Amino acid sequence: xxxxxxxxxxxxxxxxxxxxxxxxxxxxKREHGGGGDGALAALFIAPAMLGFLLFxxxxxxxxxxxxxTRFNLLTPAEWVGxxxxxxxxxxxxxxxxxxxxxxxxxxxxxVQTVSxxxxxxxxxxLTQSAVLRxxxxxxxxxxxxxxxxxxxxxxxxxxxIGNEIIAGLGLDRIPFLADExxxxxxxxxxxVWRHVGYTALLLFAGLQAIPNDMYEAAKVDGASEWRMFWxxxxxxxxxxxxxxxIMTVIGSFQVFDTVAVTTNGxxxxxxxxxxxxxxxxxxxxxxxxxxxxxxxALLAVLSAITIxxxxxxxxxxxxxx
Amino acid sequence: xRIRTRTVVALTGALALSLVTGCxxxxxxxxxxxxxxxxxxxxxxxxxxxxCAKDFEKQNPGLDVKITQMGWADYWTKLTASFIxxxxxDVFTDHIQKFGQFADLNVLEPLDDLGIDExxxxxxxxxxxxxxxxxRYGAPKDWDTVALFYNKKLTEKAGLAAEEMGDLSWNPExxxxxxxxxxxxxxxxxxxxxxxxxxxxxxxxxxGLATGGAGDSDGQTxxxxxxxxxxxxxxDKARWGTExxxxxxxxxxxxxxxxxxxxxxxxxxxTDYTDGANPANAxxxxxxxxxxxDGAWMISTYYGTKGLDVGTAVTPAGPTGKRATMMNGLADxxxxxxxNKAGAKKWVRYLASDECQRTVGGYGIVFPATPGGTEAAVxxxxxxxxxxxxxxxxxxxxxxxxxxxxxxxxxxxxxYALMRPAMQDVFANNAPVKGLTKTNDxxxxxxxx
Numbered sequence: 001x002x003x004x005x006x007x008x009x010x011x012x013x014x015x016x017x018x019x020x021x022x023x024x025x026x027x028x029k030r031e032h033g034g035g036g037d038g039a040l041a042a043l044f045i046a047p048a049m050l051g052f053l054l055f056x057x058x059x060x061x062x063x064x065x066x067x068x069t070r071f072n073l074l075t076p077a078e079w080v081g082x083x084x085x086x087x088x089x090x091x092x093x094x095x096x097x098x099x100x101x102x103x104x105x106x107x108x109x110x111v112q113t114v115s116x117x118x119x120x121x122x123x124x125x126l127t128q129s130a131v132l133r134x135x136x137x138x139x140x141x142x143x144x145x146x147x148x149x150x151x152x153x154x155x156x157x158x159x160x161i162g163n164e165i166i167a168g169l170g171l172d173r174i175p176f177l178a179d180e181x182x183x184x185x186x187x188x189x190x191x192v193w194r195h196v197g198y199t200a201l202l203l204f205a206g207l208q209a210i211p212n213d214m215y216e217a218a219k220v221d222g223a224s225e226w227r228m229f230w231x232x233x234x235x236x237x238x239x240x241x242x243x244x245x246i247m248t249v250i251g252s253f254q255v256f257d258t259v260a261v262t263t264n265g266x267x268x269x270x271x272x273x274x275x276x277x278x279x280x281x282x283x284x285x286x287x288x289x290x291x292x293x294x295x296x297a298l299l300a301v302l303s304a305i306t307i308x309x310x311x312x313x314x315x316x317x318x319x320x321x
Numbered sequence: 322x323r324i325r326t327r328t329v330v331a332l333t334g335a336l337a338l339s340l341v342t343g344c345x346x347x348x349x350x351x352x353x354x355x356x357x358x359x360x361x362x363x364x365x366x367x368x369x370x371x372x373c374a375k376d377f378e379k380q381n382p383g384l385d386v387k388i389t390q391m392g393w394a395d396y397w398t399k400l401t402a403s404f405i406x407x408x409x410x411d412v413f414t415d416h417i418q419k420f421g422q423f424a425d426l427n428v429l430e431p432l433d434d435l436g437i438d439e440x441x442x443x444x445x446x447x448x449x450x451x452x453x454x455x456x457r458y459g460a461p462k463d464w465d466t467v468a469l470f471y472n473k474k475l476t477e478k479a480g481l482a483a484e485e486m487g488d489l490s491w492n493p494e495x496x497x498x499x500x501x502x503x504x505x506x507x508x509x510x511x512x513x514x515x516x517x518x519x520x521x522x523x524x525x526x527x528x529g530l531a532t533g534g535a536g537d538s539d540g541q542t543x544x545x546x547x548x549x550x551x552x553x554x555x556x557d558k559a560r561w562g563t564e565x566x567x568x569x570x571x572x573x574x575x576x577x578x579x580x581x582x583x584x585x586x587x588x589x590x591x592t593d594y595t596d597g598a599n600p601a602n603a604x605x606x607x608x609x610x611x612x613x614x615d616g617a618w619m620i621s622t623y624y625g626t627k628g629l630d631v632g633t634a635v636t637p638a639g640p641t642g643k644r645a646t647m648m649n650g651l652a653d654x655x656x657x658x659x660x661n662k663a664g665a666k667k668w669v670r671y672l673a674s675d676e677c678q679r680t681v682g683g684y685g686i687v688f689p690a691t692p693g694g695t696e697a698a699v700x701x702x703x704x705x706x707x708x709x710x711x712x713x714x715x716x717x718x719x720x721x722x723x724x725x726x727x728x729x730x731x732x733x734x735x736x737y738a739l740m741r742p743a744m745q746d747v748f749a750n751n752a753p754v755k756g757l758t759k760t761n762d763x764x765x766x767x768x769x770x
Contacts, residue, residue, distance in 0.1 A: 072426060073404075073405050074405065074427070075427070152598050153598050156599050157593055157599070158593050158604070158607065158609050159599055159603070159607060160598070175590075178592035178594070178595060178749070180750060265742070266742065266745050267591060267742075267749040268742045268746035283398065284738060285738055286734065
C-alpha cells in the first residue's frame with residue numbers, strides 16, 4: 001500500500017480503488033484508459049486461455065468423441081456407438097478398479113485431512129516459525145516418482161530398512177507393497193506423507209484469515225483450546241476446508257505415478273486403480289476408445305462428487321462476519 | 322502503452338514461434354538426411370553397437386548412425402509415442418513379445434529385400450520374425466536362454482557338487498531331485514534344512530530357489546522350463562497360434578506344483594519379489610536365496626556381484642525325459658515411416674552380418690545370432706573366466722534338450738494384461754489353478770475376434 005501511495009498517479013481513480021463503480025468516461029479516454037486495460041488484460045489471459053482450449057477443452061471434447069470409437073492411435077478411429085460403454089458396464093476389472101480407487105481415496109483423504117488439520121492448527125496456535133512451516137512442506141518438494149521409489153526400497157519385505165526394524169523388534173516382516181491387504185493402504189499413506197504438508201499449509205492460510213480477536217474474546221469467556229477449535233476454528237475454516245477437500249479428492253481419484261513405480265497394479269490387480277487401468281488399456285493394449293470411455297466415466301464421477309461436495313459443504317459461503 | 326502492448330504482442334509471437342519451431346526440430350529427431358537413427362534399450366550393449374556403427378560409417382562414407390539408448394520401460398513408451406508423433410527412429414531393437422502388436426499396427430517395414438538367409442543364424446531365430454502375411458519384419462540380432470544360477474558357497478556347504486546341480490530332474494508328483502536339491506538348500510532360522518525333521522517353513526533364512534514373480538503370460542524365468550519339459554506348449558501352433566493352452570491340465574498341474582514350492586518354504590514367496598527393488602539376482606546376492614532361474618542377459622550381473630561366487634547349471638530334465646529352456650532372440654526392425662529407409666536397410670543388413678555380430682560378441686555381453694558371433698561371445702566370456710555352457714549347450718544339444726520360443730500371437734498385450742494378475746492370484750493369493758481356465762477362455766475369445 002505504501003508503494004502505491006508514493007508512486008506516480010496510477011490510471012485507476014481513487015473511486016476505483018475504493019471499489020465504487022467507475023464513472024463513464026469520454027470515448028477518447030476509454031480508448032486509452034479502461035478499453036486499453038481490457039485489451040491488455042485479454043492479452044495476458046490469452047496464453048492461459050490458449051492453453052485451456054488446447055490442452056483441456058479440446059482434448060475433453062475429443063476424448064468424449066473417441067469414447068464412441070474403436071481407436072488404436074495409428075489407424076483412423078472407427079465409430080462403434082455405445083460399445084465401449086457397454087463393455088465398461090460388463091467389465092469386472094473396471095468395477096474392481098473403481099472399488100480399489102475409492103478405497104484408496106477414503107484412506108488417503110481421511111488420514112491426510114485429519115493430519116493436515118492437526119498440523120495446521122498446531123502451526124497456528126503454537127509457533128510463528130517460518131522454518132517449521134518450511135519443514136512441513138519438505139516432502140512435497142520431492143516428485144511422486146522419487147518418493148514412490150524411495151518408499152519401495154524402504155518397505156521392501158526382505159531388504160527394506162522398514163522391515164529390518166520390524167524384524168529387529170522381533171515381529172514378522174510385513175509385505176507392505178506385495179500383499180493385497182497392505183498394498184493400497186501403504187500407497188495411500190505414502191501419498192499422505194508426500195502431500196500432507198502442502199494441504200496443511202493451505203489450511204494454515206485459511207486459519208490465518210480467522211481474526212485473532214475471536215480467540216481472544218473466547219479466552220476471556222473461559223473457552224478451552226478444544227472448545228475454540230470446534231466452535232471457532234472449524235466453522236470459520238469450513239469454506240477453505242471444503243475447497244481443499246474438493247481438490248484433494250479430485251487429485252486422489254487420479255492417483256497413478258505412485259502405483260506405477262511401486263506395484264504396477266499388482267499383486268493380482270489389488271492396486272489397479274482406475275487411472276492405471278485406463279493407462280494400461282490405452283498405452284499397453286492400444287485400446288484408446290475404451291480407455292476414453294473409462295476416462296469419461298471418471299470425469300462424470302468426479303464432476304458428481306465435486307458438485308455434491310460443493311453443495312454439502314457450502315463451499316461458496318462463509319460464516320465470517 | 323501502445324509500445325508496451327506491441328512489445329507484449331511481439332514477445333508472445335516470438336514465444337509461440339519458438340515453441341512451434343522447437344516442436345518441428347523435435348519431430349525431425351535432430352537427424353540429417355544422411356543419418357540413420359537407431360534405438361536400443363540395453364546400456365551394456367551400447368559400446369558394442371557403437372563399435373559396429375563406427376565400422377559401418379567407415380564402409381559407407383556419408384552415412385552416420387545416431388544411436389539412442391534408453392531404459393526398457395521408457396523405451397516402449399517412447400517408441401509408441403514416437404509412432405504417434407511421427408518421430409520414430411529409422412531402426413529399433415525389437416522384442417518378440419512386442420512383435421505381434423507392432424505387426425498388427427502395421428508400423429514395421431518388410432525386410433524381404435535384405436536377403437536374410439535363415440540358415441546363417443542359430444536355429445529358429447530368423448523364422449520368428451516372419452509375420453502372418455509371410456513378410457520378414459526383423460533381422461536376427463542375438464539370442465538368450467535360461468539356466469539355473471547358484472551360489473557356489475551355499476551349494477558346497479549343502480554338499481551338492483556342480484555335477485549334481487547340472488544333472489537335476491523333476492516331476493510334478495514328488496518334485497524329483499530338483500525339489501530335493503532346493504529343499505536341502507533351504508535353511509530356516511534354527512539352521513535346519515528344508516528336508517530335515519522340524520524344519521520351520523514360516524521362518525526361512527535362506528530359500529532354496531529365488532522368486533522371479535508369477536511369470537505373467539510367459540513364465541520365461543519362472544515356470545516355463547518346467548511346463549515345457551512336461552510337454553506343454555503355449556499355443557496350438559508354434560507361431561501365430563489362434564488358441565492359448567493355459568487351460569491344459571498339464572500346465573495347471575505344473576503351475577500348482579511350482580508355486581506349491583513356496584508353500585513348502587523352498588521357493589521365496591511372492592512378497593519377496595518386486596520388479597524394482599528385489600528381483601531374483603538381488604535375492605541371491607543378498608544371501609536370501611541359494612539359486613535362481615535367470616536369463617543369459619544376466620550373466621554379467623551375477624558374475625559381477627562382489628563377494629558372490631556363482632555357478633550355472635542347465636534346467637532340470639522333466640517328465641518328457643528332456644530338459645527345456647526358452648530361447649529368445651531380439652531383432653532389428655525398420656519403421657514403416659523411416660525418413661532414411663535406404664540408409665536404414667544398409668544399417669540393418671550390416672547389423673545382421675557376421676562381421677558386426679562378431680564385433681558385438683567380442684564384448685562378451687550377449688550371444689549374437691550368427692554362429693560366428695556366438696563363438697566370439699563364448700571366447701570373450703572364457704577370457705573373463707565365465708563358463709557359459711549351461712546357456713549354449715541347450716542350443717547345440719538336439720537330443721536331450723528342447724528350446725522353445727516366446728509365444729508369437731495377435732493381441733499379445735491383452736494376453737499379458739489378463740495373465741499377469743491371474744498368475745499373481747495363484748502365486749500370491751493361493752487362488753486355485755482351475756481359475757486359469759476362465760482366463761484362458763477370455764484370451765481365446767479375444768483372439769477369435
